[in-house]
Amino acid sequence: MAGTGDADASGPRAERDEVEQLDFANPTINVTQSGSRSASVSGVSTISTEETPPPLPPRPKRSDLLDSRPSTSHSTAPARPRLVSKATTQLSYTDTQQYHQDSKDDSLSSGTSRPKRFFGFASRNVSDTDDTASVRSVAPTLGAGGDMESIMGDLMPGQEKPPLNILGHVVQDQEAESLFLPDPDFDEAFIREFDDIDDIDADGSNQESVMLEWRSKLKHFLILSSAGKPIYSRHGDDQLITNSIGLVQTLISFYQGASDTLKGFTAGDSRFVVMSKGPLNLVAISRLSESDAQLKSQLDALYMQILSTLTLPSMERMFAARASYDLRRPLEGTETLLSALADGFTRGSPSTLLSALECLKLRKTHRQVVNNTLLKTRSESLLYGLIVASGKLVSVVRPKKHSLHPGDLHLIFNMLFEAGSVKAGGGENWIPLCLPGFNNTGFLYMYVSFLDLKHPTEQMQERPSSKDGSGDEVAILLISANKEGFFELRDMRDELVSQLQKNGSIDVIGHAVRLGRPSCTDVVPGSPLRHFLYKSRGNVQFCMPKFRPYFGGGAERRRLMDLYGRLHARLHNKPTSVNICHETATTNISLAWATPLFELYCVAPGTTSRAALAQAANKVVQWVRREEERVFIIGGAVF
Amino acid sequence: MADSAPAQPKPSSSVKLVLLGEAAVGKSSLVMRFVNNDFQENKEPTIGAAFLTQKCNLPTRTIKFEIWDTAGQERFASLAPMYYRNAQAALVVYDITKPSSLTKAQHWVAELQRQASPGIVIALVGNKSDLAAVNGGASGGDSSDDVDAAPAAEGETNEEEDGADARRVPTKTAKAYADEENLLFFETSAKTGTNVAEVFTAIANAIPETSLKGPRGVGGQTNLGRQEERVNLVGGRTEGPKEGCAC
Numbered sequence: 001m002a003g004t005g006d007a008d009a010s011g012p013r014a015e016r017d018e019v020e021q022l023d024f025a026n027p028t029i030n031v032t033q034s035g036s037r038s039a040s041v042s043g044v045s046t047i048s049t050e051e052t053p054p055p056l057p058p059r060p061k062r063s064d065l066l067d068s069r070p071s072t073s074h075s076t077a078p079a080r081p082r083l084v085s086k087a088t089t090q091l092s093y094t095d096t097q098q099y100h101q102d103s104k105d106d107s108l109s110s111g112t113s114r115p116k117r118f119f120g121f122a123s124r125n126v127s128d129t130d131d132t133a134s135v136r137s138v139a140p141t142l143g144a145g146g147d148m149e150s151i152m153g154d155l156m157p158g159q160e161k162p163p164l165n166i167l168g169h170v171v172q173d174q175e176a177e178s179l180f181l182p183d184p185d186f187d188e189a190f191i192r193e194f195d196d197i198d199d200i201d202a203d204g205s206n207q208e209s210v211m212l213e214w215r216s217k218l219k220h221f222l223i224l225s226s227a228g229k230p231i232y233s234r235h236g237d238d239q240l241i242t243n244s245i246g247l248v249q250t251l252i253s254f255y256q257g258a259s260d261t262l263k264g265f266t267a268g269d270s271r272f273v274v275m276s277k278g279p280l281n282l283v284a285i286s287r288l289s290e291s292d293a294q295l296k297s298q299l300d301a302l303y304m305q306i307l308s309t310l311t312l313p314s315m316e317r318m319f320a321a322r323a324s325y326d327l328r329r330p331l332e333g334t335e336t337l338l339s340a341l342a343d344g345f346t347r348g349s350p351s352t353l354l355s356a357l358e359c360l361k362l363r364k365t366h367r368q369v370v371n372n373t374l375l376k377t378r379s380e381s382l383l384y385g386l387i388v389a390s391g392k393l394v395s396v397v398r399p400k401k402h403s404l405h406p407g408d409l410h411l412i413f414n415m416l417f418e419a420g421s422v423k424a425g426g427g428e429n430w431i432p433l434c435l436p437g438f439n440n441t442g443f444l445y446m447y448v449s450f451l452d453l454k455h456p457t458e459q460m461q462e463r464p465s466s467k468d469g470s471g472d473e474v475a476i477l478l479i480s481a482n483k484e485g486f487f488e489l490r491d492m493r494d495e496l497v498s499q500l501q502k503n504g505s506i507d508v509i510g511h512a513v514r515l516g517r518p519s520c521t522d523v524v525p526g527s528p529l530r531h532f533l534y535k536s537r538g539n540v541q542f543c544m545p546k547f548r549p550y551f552g553g554g555a556e557r558r559r560l561m562d563l564y565g566r567l568h569a570r571l572h573n574k575p576t577s578v579n580i581c582h583e584t585a586t587t588n589i590s591l592a593w594a595t596p597l598f599e600l601y602c603v604a605p606g607t608t609s610r611a612a613l614a615q616a617a618n619k620v621v622q623w624v625r626r627e628e629e630r631v632f633i634i635g636g637a638v639f
Numbered sequence: 640m641a642d643s644a645p646a647q648p649k650p651s652s653s654v655k656l657v658l659l660g661e662a663a664v665g666k667s668s669l670v671m672r673f674v675n676n677d678f679q680e681n682k683e684p685t686i687g688a689a690f691l692t693q694k695c696n697l698p699t700r701t702i703k704f705e706i707w708d709t710a711g712q713e714r715f716a717s718l719a720p721m722y723y724r725n726a727q728a729a730l731v732v733y734d735i736t737k738p739s740s741l742t743k744a745q746h747w748v749a750e751l752q753r754q755a756s757p758g759i760v761i762a763l764v765g766n767k768s769d770l771a772a773v774n775g776g777a778s779g780g781d782s783s784d785d786v787d788a789a790p791a792a793e794g795e796t797n798e799e800e801d802g803a804d805a806r807r808v809p810t811k812t813a814k815a816y817a818d819e820e821n822l823l824f825f826e827t828s829a830k831t832g833t834n835v836a837e838v839f840t841a842i843a844n845a846i847p848e849t850s851l852k853g854p855r856g857v858g859g860q861t862n863l864g865r866q867e868e869r870v871n872l873v874g875g876r877t878e879g880p881k882e883g884c885a886c
């Protein structure tokens with residue numbers, strides 16, 4: 001998401017396509033051959049293909065397990081001075097020390113023989129492979145490079161400490177259904193989070209209660225011009241947000257004077273994060289447990305949406321003419337898109353958290369047929385062609401020298417599947433939009449047609465009017481630089497769909513859509529896991545099991561995303577980032593694990609032992625490895 | 640709507656129609672009523688433009704409307720010519736509760752008269768007639784000068800609320816303007832369906848035989864009927880400037 005990339009970035013790399021393609025075609029399987037050259041901590045990192053659990057820090061020797069929710073403070077990072085680059089858990093300080101001691105001893109005594117667990121990767125610099133991927137990460141993949149030191153701390157199976165459930169786990173049974181302790185206040189607040197705020201009456205009599213409503217929101221997004229003019233607020237009208245804007249504006253100008261751009265501060269139980277982008281200031285105010293970096297990436301997405309509506313040069317022109325320019329006018333109609341993005345973040349978006357995309361799982365051969373059909377029917381002015389099923393990518397066709405930026409795709413998916421406008425409108429759509437990750441200076445034109453899977457060759461006039469994203473919407477997106485290209489792309493669509501129909505792909509896609517995401521136990525029979533996120537760094541894609549039944553409710557899902565968010569922050573918080581970490585709460589135990597190849601986050605009930613969790617994590621990695629060419633789009637169709 | 644299948648094939652022709660008008664006057668709602676016979680409160684704004692088709696059966700022939708529903712937001716104004724350039728008919732919509740939307744509609748009419756195909760059939764449509772008190776419009780509306788109050792009233796006019804009259808554009812005013820400019824004129828409600836089919840039928844009837852083309856005059860396949868040998872004023876989609884993309 002970190003949307004600062006631009007089109008140039010893809011240029012110079014293009015020539016390497018051919019070469020990289022080979023490596024890329026098989027990025028993970030070559031375990032023995034690679035890896036070692038990147039393992040900076042030699043000696044400790046003999047590569048082995050044996051199945052071994054991921055490194056385990058020792059289990060906490062604490063009995064206060066009821067102290068469940070770890071601190072949600074946003075400034076946890078500096079609190080552990082000695083933990084640089086080491087695994088962390090919610091441990092007492094003593095335990096941590098102990099652990100460090102352990103690992104050191106370990107690595108000295110048995111270092112070279114200790115089996116290591118990470119899959120080889122084709123290229124040390126992950127971003128080298130980017131241009132063969134259909135979606136490209138802008139961020140240099142978080143600098144994960146090859147630092148393997150936190151692989152230290154591997155526990156031999158025999159060293160596993162007593163399983164957690166010995167320690168006073170009566171609570172567990174009562175909470176068997178949920179992985180989180182009940183928190184009715186949060187549930188209540190979350191349910192109301194998306195309700196509209198009442199207008200203030202003309203006589204102002206309800207001002208107090210409206211203000212209260214506003215304050216009770218868990219999350220606010222404000223966008224204002226550097227002159228202090230309100231441009232967008234997720235909740236409440238101008239009158240209502242004036243106070244906050246005034247405060248934020250004052251702070252910004254104060255810090256700007258000090259040549260130190262304000263980043264974030266805490267007021268009460270709210271975390272404020274401010275991002276200044278040219279003529280705009282974007283503010284996130286959150287009472288959810290999100291790190292500054294995560295909030296910033298959300299603000300980035302909102303900023304990209306604004307650029308997508310206006311393009312950067314035209315926005316700058318507007319403000320150059322008049323600093324007090326009212327941007328709401330040219331943005332008219334964009335509020336719904338901004339709010340759809342904002343609400344996605346508030347509900348919790350794995351895609352944004354991971355800056356990655358999800359794909360529809362298809363057999364490799366099936367996907368190839370779809371890819372080839374896209375290539376065969378490609379019309380002259382086509383830049384990108386995508387088939388998308390309920391927010392999951394089915395297939396992409398693209399020019400060799402251009403990748404698709406995940407942030408751009410997120411904007412498109414948000415427009416099509418979260419905001420109701422296009423979906424509910426019926427018919428076909430022709431949408432001018434700027435894809436800022438591709439090129440923030442100009443517009444492209446996107447042809448959109450939703451398919452009726454039962455009668456795919458007929459234009460869908462009447463889409464199911466429910467906006468609840470019933471999940472089986474398949475859209476054909478054809479993007480061109482030609483603003484007059486509608487009918488050309490429409491003809492392509494007709495041809496594409498009729499061929500997909502003939503070669504059976506429509507049925508295949510329909511089947512995969514109906515199948516939905518697997519459950520954890522489909523992935524690994526008997527797995528104790530309740531949920532996981534697996535991100536393939538090279539492909540900038542992720543996969544996960546279904547949220548239901550354990551995280552079906554909005555608040556449950558939000559708690560899960562909170563947990564992932566904390567784990568993610570600990571993997572990525574610089575300079576104290578780690579490659580593996582655990583979190584243990586009364587009712588759940590979770591693991592985050594990063595290698596140059598992937599990031600894995602998973603969670604299981606609190607009764608699960610660390611060994612079992614580690615084993616389950618490994619099984620997921622094995623599964624993805626086996627299914628890689630099904631769950632991810634590798635390469636895509638390139639012309 | 641107009642769709643009972645003809646007993647025997649009637650001549651069929653396609654009519655390209657564009658909807659223009661300020662955002663939120665109800666263009667998309669009118670189309671949705673015409674095409675799906677459906678209505679949505681609090682519809683989200685259109686992004687870009689939507690393309691829909693709908694057949695309309697007349698006694699002597701079938702008209703297939705190819706409809707461009709534009710977004711009406713200012714930033715898309717420069718794209719409008721692309722949609723009306725080849726259009727044979729235009730529906731210029733305003734909101735009877737919002738005088739400024741009539742002004743905007745008049746601008747569109749002027750632009751069409753200057754720039755669109757000479758024979759274009761234009762209908763001026765005052766939408767949201769359900770928000771007017773019964774007879775409120777015909778009598779001219781006593782609040783006709785209350786221009787300033789109108790924008791504020793918009794959105795707050797709770798439908799049917801004690802029958803309050805939200806009309807701010809008298810029928811007379813708009814009708815007089817339409818007559819002067821030789822436009823078809825209707826007041827409609829996409830919400831109740833009043834007059835919606837009538838607008839499209841009137842347009843279908845007003846299209847001169849001579850400007851009718853076979854189905855899909857633009858864009859390729861011919862799926863129905865014979866191609867009428869008529870003047871094709873337009874060169875199809877390949878015409879027009881190709882410049883203008885910054886990529």
Ligand SMILES: Nc1nc2c(ncn2[C@@H]2O[C@H](COP(=O)(O)OP(=O)(O)O)[C@@H](O)[C@H]2O)c(=O)[nH]1
Pocket residue numbers: 660661662663664665666667668669679680681682683684685710711766767768769770798827828829830831
């Ligand atoms: N009361 C009433 N509301 C309408 C009518 N037509 C549209 N609306 C509402 O007006 C708003 C804007 O409608 P929309 O069709 O999106 O307008 P557009 O921007 O011109 O396409 C929506 O909330 C509609 O529900 C109507 O005939 N009566």
Ligand SMILES: [Mg+2]
Pocket residue numbers: 663666667668684685708709710
């Ligand atoms: Mg509309």
